[in-house]
Amino acid sequence: xxxxxxxxxxxxxxxxxxxxxxxxxxxxxxxxxxxxxxxxxxxxxxxxxxxxxxxxxxxxxxxxxxxxxxxxxxxxxxxxxxxxxxxxxxxxxxxxxxxxxxxxxxxxxxxxxxxxxxxxxxxxxxxxxxxxxxxxxxxxxxxxxxxxxxxxxxxxxxxxxxxxxxxxxxxxxxxxxxxxxxxxxxxxxxxxxxxxxxxxxxxxxxxxxxxxxxxxxxxxxxxxxxxxxxxxxxxxxxxxxxxxxxxxxxxxxxxxxxxxxxxxxxxxxxxxxx
Amino acid sequence: xxxxxxxxxxxxxxxxxxxxxxxxxxxxxxxxxxxxxxxxxxxxxxxxxxxxxxxxxxxxxxxxxxxxxxxxxxxxxxxxxxxxxxxxxxxxxxxxxxxxxxxxxxxxxxxxxxxxxxxxxxxxxxxxxxxxxxxxxxxxxxxxxxxxxxxxxxxxxxxxxxxxxxxxxxxxxxxxxxxxxxxxxxxxxxxxxxxxxxxxxxxxxxxxxxxxxxxxxxxxxxxxxxxxxxxxxxxxxxxxxxxxxxxxxxxxxxxxxxxxxxxxxxxxxxxxxxxx
Amino acid sequence: xxxxxxxxxxxxxxxxxxxxxxxxxxxxxxxxxxxxxxxxxxxxxxxxxxxxxxxxxxxxxxxxxxxxxxxxxxxxxxxxxxxxxxxxxxxxxxxxxxxxxxxxxxxxxxxxxxxxxxxxxxxxxxxxxxxxxxxxxxxxxxxxxxxxxxxxxxxxxxxxxxxxxxxxxxxxxxxxxxxxxxxxxxxxxxxxxxxxxxxxxxxxxxxxxxxxxxxxxxxxxxxxxxxxxxxxxxxxxxxxxxxxxxxxxxxxxxxxxxxxxxxxxxxxxxxxxxxxxxxxxxxxxxxxxxxxxxxxxxxxxxxxxxxxxxxxxxxxxxxxxxxxxxxxxxxxxxxxxxxxxxxxxxxxxx
Numbered sequence: 001x002x003x004x005x006x007x008x009x010x011x012x013x014x015x016x017x018x019x020x021x022x023x024x025x026x027x028x029x030x031x032x033x034x035x036x037x038x039x040x041x042x043x044x045x046x047x048x049x050x051x052x053x054x055x056x057x058x059x060x061x062x063x064x065x066x067x068x069x070x071x072x073x074x075x076x077x078x079x080x081x082x083x084x085x086x087x088x089x090x091x092x093x094x095x096x097x098x099x100x101x102x103x104x105x106x107x108x109x110x111x112x113x114x115x116x117x118x119x120x121x122x123x124x125x126x127x128x129x130x131x132x133x134x135x136x137x138x139x140x141x142x143x144x145x146x147x148x149x150x151x152x153x154x155x156x157x158x159x160x161x162x163x164x165x166x167x168x169x170x171x172x173x174x175x176x177x178x179x180x181x182x183x184x185x186x187x188x189x190x191x192x193x194x195x196x197x198x199x200x201x202x203x204x205x206x207x208x209x210x211x212x213x214x215x216x217x218x219x220x221x222x223x224x225x226x227x228x229x230x231x232x233x234x235x236x237x238x239x240x241x242x243x244x245x246x247x248x249x250x251x252x253x254x255x256x257x258x259x260x261x262x263x264x265x266x267x268x269x270x271x272x273x274x
Numbered sequence: 275x276x277x278x279x280x281x282x283x284x285x286x287x288x289x290x291x292x293x294x295x296x297x298x299x300x301x302x303x304x305x306x307x308x309x310x311x312x313x314x315x316x317x318x319x320x321x322x323x324x325x326x327x328x329x330x331x332x333x334x335x336x337x338x339x340x341x342x343x344x345x346x347x348x349x350x351x352x353x354x355x356x357x358x359x360x361x362x363x364x365x366x367x368x369x370x371x372x373x374x375x376x377x378x379x380x381x382x383x384x385x386x387x388x389x390x391x392x393x394x395x396x397x398x399x400x401x402x403x404x405x406x407x408x409x410x411x412x413x414x415x416x417x418x419x420x421x422x423x424x425x426x427x428x429x430x431x432x433x434x435x436x437x438x439x440x441x442x443x444x445x446x447x448x449x450x451x452x453x454x455x456x457x458x459x460x461x462x463x464x465x466x467x468x469x470x471x472x473x474x475x476x477x478x479x480x481x482x483x484x485x486x487x488x489x490x491x492x493x494x495x496x497x498x499x500x501x502x503x504x505x506x507x508x509x510x511x512x513x514x515x516x517x518x519x520x521x522x523x524x525x526x527x528x529x530x531x532x533x534x535x536x537x538x539x540x541x542x543x544x545x546x547x548x549x550x
Numbered sequence: 551x552x553x554x555x556x557x558x559x560x561x562x563x564x565x566x567x568x569x570x571x572x573x574x575x576x577x578x579x580x581x582x583x584x585x586x587x588x589x590x591x592x593x594x595x596x597x598x599x600x601x602x603x604x605x606x607x608x609x610x611x612x613x614x615x616x617x618x619x620x621x622x623x624x625x626x627x628x629x630x631x632x633x634x635x636x637x638x639x640x641x642x643x644x645x646x647x648x649x650x651x652x653x654x655x656x657x658x659x660x661x662x663x664x665x666x667x668x669x670x671x672x673x674x675x676x677x678x679x680x681x682x683x684x685x686x687x688x689x690x691x692x693x694x695x696x697x698x699x700x701x702x703x704x705x706x707x708x709x710x711x712x713x714x715x716x717x718x719x720x721x722x723x724x725x726x727x728x729x730x731x732x733x734x735x736x737x738x739x740x741x742x743x744x745x746x747x748x749x750x751x752x753x754x755x756x757x758x759x760x761x762x763x764x765x766x767x768x769x770x771x772x773x774x775x776x777x778x779x780x781x782x783x784x785x786x787x788x789x790x791x792x793x794x795x796x797x798x799x800x801x802x803x804x805x806x807x808x809x810x811x812x813x814x815x816x817x818x819x820x821x822x823x824x825x826x827x828x829x830x831x832x833x834x835x836x837x838x839x840x841x842x843x844x845x846x847x848x849x850x851x852x853x854x855x856x857x858x859x860x861x862x863x864x865x866x867x868x869x870x871x872x873x874x875x876x877x878x879x880x881x882x883x884x885x886x887x888x889x890x891x892x893x894x895x896x897x898x899x900x
Contacts, residue, residue: 012689015879018785036879040788045827048784048842095879159582165606165615165821169790172826173877185828187352194806195616195818225877227792228605229585276636277665278619278805278819282629324622324629325809327817350833365629512838513830515805515822518665522802522824525848526838527775528856533664547775550838 001082002053005041007034013096016041020052030058030126032101035091037219039066039175042076056082060091061115064253065217066175068120071255073215073262075178078255085121088113090132093224103133108233109220112136120253138237145234158198161205163228166196170232171208173225176215183207209235214243214260217251277518280322280367281307285360286342291428295393296358297334297346300366312371313337315378315400316509316537319370320517321345326356330514332536333371334396336403343368346396346428372517373536376401376481376507385414387473387501389492391464391484392421395428397509397536398483402436409441416443416473420464420488423452445471465491468499475500482508482540486550493540503541510536510543512550526550553746554730555738557716562594564736568642569593576611577644578604588643599645600682600712603869607798608650609657611643612673619669619805619817636668638676642729646681649693649867651705653798654679659861660801669819678729681706682717683753691870692761692883698867700753711741711749718746760883762890764854764864770893771855775847779892783885784846786878791823793872793880799853799865802829824848850885 006028008017014033018041019025038057041049049055059067067083070076090110092101099105110132118124145153168184171177184192184204192207193200216236223233243249246269247260260268287299298321302308313333320328329351335344349358360366378401386405390398405412417436421427427446436444446459447467453459460467464484473480480501482492489508496506512531515521524531527547538546556564568575569592577597579589586604588611591597606615621632654674661670684693684700693699703709707726710717718741721727730737794800804822809815822829825845831837839845857865866882873881 010879011881011884012873012879016786036877046842047840048781048787051781052785096874156582163581163587163605165795167791167795167821167823168826169788169792169795169877172788172790188355190352193808194804195808195820197616200616221877225788225790225792227795227875229583231583276620276633276668278669278817279631279633282631284627322807324624325807325815327807328805354833361627364627367629513832515803519663520660520665520667520801520803521805521822522852523822523829525852525856527851528772528859530860549775549844 001056003049004028004056004058004084005038005049006030006058006084007036007038013094013098015095018049018052028058030086032089032091033095033097034060034086035093035095035107035220035224037063037066037175037221039063039070039219040173040221042067042070042081043175043178044075045178045180054080056084058084058086059118059121060086060088061118061253062088062109062113062217062219063175064118064120065115065251066219068253068255069176069215069217069259070178072257072259073176073178082123083118083121085118085124087118087124087126087128088116089129101132106132107220108137108223109218112139115251115253118253120255136237138233139241141231141234142238142241157202160230161201162198164196164201164205164230165228166194166200166204167227169225169227170222170230173221174212175219175221176212176217177208183211205230205232205235209239212236213239214247214249216240278369278516280320280328280369282365283368285362285364285366288360288362291346291430292426295346295348295428297344297429298357298360298366299335299342299344300368301342302368303365308341311343313343314371314375315404316373316375316397317371318373318517318536319343319345319368320372320514321357322367322369323353323356323360324365324367327353328367328369328515329353329357330511330517332397332400332509334399336400336407338404338407346393348393369517373532374534376509376537378404381479382411383477384412385474385476385478386412386416387478387480388415388417388419389464389468389480389482389484390417390419391488392426393428394484394488395419398481399429399432401481406439406442413477414443414474415441416445416471418445418447418464418468418471420447420449420460420467420484421452422449424448424454424457426452443471443473463491464488465495468492469495472499475505478505480506482506496540503544504539506540507537508540508543510538510550552721553740554719554721555713555716555741556710556719556736557738558594560736560738561716564733565591565594565597565644567733567736573640573642575642575644578602578647591644597645599710600685602686603647603650603871606796607869607871608643608646608654608679609798609801611641611677612654612670613657613801613803613821616818616820617669619819621814621816623814625813634669636672638672641673641677643677643679645710646679646706647684647869648681648700648702648704648706648709649684649691649698649869650798651679651681652693652696652698652702652867653705653869655705656799656857656863656865656867657801659863660857663861678707678725679705680708680710680726680729682710683712683749685712685753687755687757688870689760690873690881690883692759692868692886694759694868695761695763695886696864696866696868701750711746711753713741713745713749718749761868761886764886764890766893767854767886767889768858768864770889770896771851772859774892775851779888780843780847783880783888784843786876786880787825787842787846788878789825789827789842789845790877791825792875792877794823794825794849795821796871796875798867798869798871800849824852854886
């Protein structure tokens, strides 16, 4: 291995670290602040990281699903990366936070987590800590939104998506948004308007959510990267619910399990495809 | 006046230079503007195909030819595809002229050596005609022009015209393998042909435009021939949106290509970061 | 101090007066999710003054994330252009953060050199900026190192400094003075200078800026376009551009045509970012900044070298938003400290 991608103490909390010198490896940390998913750095688009050489990456169980996703979708050869897994009891939402892990500070994606053991890893480090609180907050919030009158729900999303400035930070920070040329950047034809007006913003976020259906590994990086705090996790989670209900798919760190958009089964609900 | 509003112009002529390169001639619709519009060789503009957007090209015609301007472009993206779909009589937009220019005034009384590759002849053509229309103000005029193949040569009618003129020395060349059976020009890369043509550097200026690799290998040849770096001019192409120093896209290090350029001397280019 | 005072009650009445007269008032206010944005307000209670940075900076009011440049109508071979107005109705920003006001002023330079951007200046002229002393500095911000401070007036027309029961009002520009004159009855007499000094000192606090003054950084950058530092400091960068979105001075934009049907459409100006690979991508496929470290370098160079060289001022007001927004944990003060150290070492060696 020529570089280990892990976490280190930065000037403000923990942050991604790129260790190329074995002596610096002692600077690597893992604790409840290590919320960042480091797998996006394995994307072929990160030429500046790829230049460092053959990588090892440290993953939580949830992040391991991103490695599996890249392998499943042929963006990464499993043998080209060494995966170091850490057992996780939940992480805080804000990696710069000084507050301890608690029901108040835990990342929205952690409660109810079923991916705390990184099965895919070549090496697993640490004992299994106690689990985060039970019960998905996102599921609860989605249930609330679904109970709303359509007009109120529409108003909610207008307010939230109305803030979008189309920086596409959600895409760039996403481990599964690896397309060399995103549909939103295509101009012939222009499928998605690039302007941050309501029409363009809805088109973009709906398109991205659909493209993530059954592929999103629920690491929350899009939501964390969003400079205007759009609750993108809700959109992705809703699509994950659909993938689960309709296709029986749950995010997994087994690369051999196909994603619902990458596979066809005779008993898929949309029988019209036949 | 809103800077981002283009002038309206009508396409008055079009020429297919190569299978993928077209020249449009446009005339401004506003009569007063059509009468007074002025620019200098080397300046550029933003050309609009309404509904598809703007593209940045130099003005390929000479300021001495009044009443119209021309642009030549390769069809590569959305806006150039839309520009290509325009017919004579259709309306397009133009903002400009922007940027600096070739200092032709300073070059008066000197010899001129024009070196171009591919569609890089477009900005050079503006200066060539400008100089030829004021022919008595300049000494020797030499043109070395090359393209990948015979079909990739642009402005073929004008090449013939220049070739026929006794007061112009024209060397045309195509890359090895790009020649056709009847080809009477040179075969070889532009830098090699420049070396062979060996234009005198005595009281001369060189104006060079073409692909980066052509420029890279032509500059040492010119140096060898005795051209000082401050007497070699080229024009840079960078992606732009506004053309007027605001949108932040065309910087090369500290340089705003749209405002400080697009025309630079080899001396200035050597000082730029290698990021273009 | 050239000034007046205003009580909370008077300020509330001023906002009511302005709104009644049809002047739009924008202030930091809570969005539905509880976070601060610059939002239209109609009453003072909704404004959050001097207590944190809005998510997006003040530049968004003058260079909106998207705006029409003009509309066009196509008819056969003809095109007609429908202009957009370049003059704007009066507007008051109440409670601008000083680093945001400074950012807007810094941008006047690029928006005005040679070619005057009438959409920018139309909004600038119509808008009176009332800044308020800032009490929310943290370890990511460094206004002091960029020539600002919690009660700096650069870019402000009026500055409010908190006092018991209200604010001292510093009149900075004639535009600010005009606002006071037009609403004379809403302002009190000059403040007690000692009270104002105490309030300013309290806002300034005793903290040490996380970055030293930046002149040596500017000098170093001009000579180090090529340096191993760039590949190193940019490793964490996702190229996501969140930094540019929240920045009070990042102003790169795109221009796009949006057809609506086949007969008409709009040309728009949209925010863009030099951190995106597509930003400099030529149609030919060539990309002068193909690598993320080149893009990160560009942003830093633009702020601390290119802009100062061209316009005599930094393109950064030290607001710290970029550090807070970065999903990769990049920290601008840290990068600037690293460069300052190298500059000092280089200086010592020379």
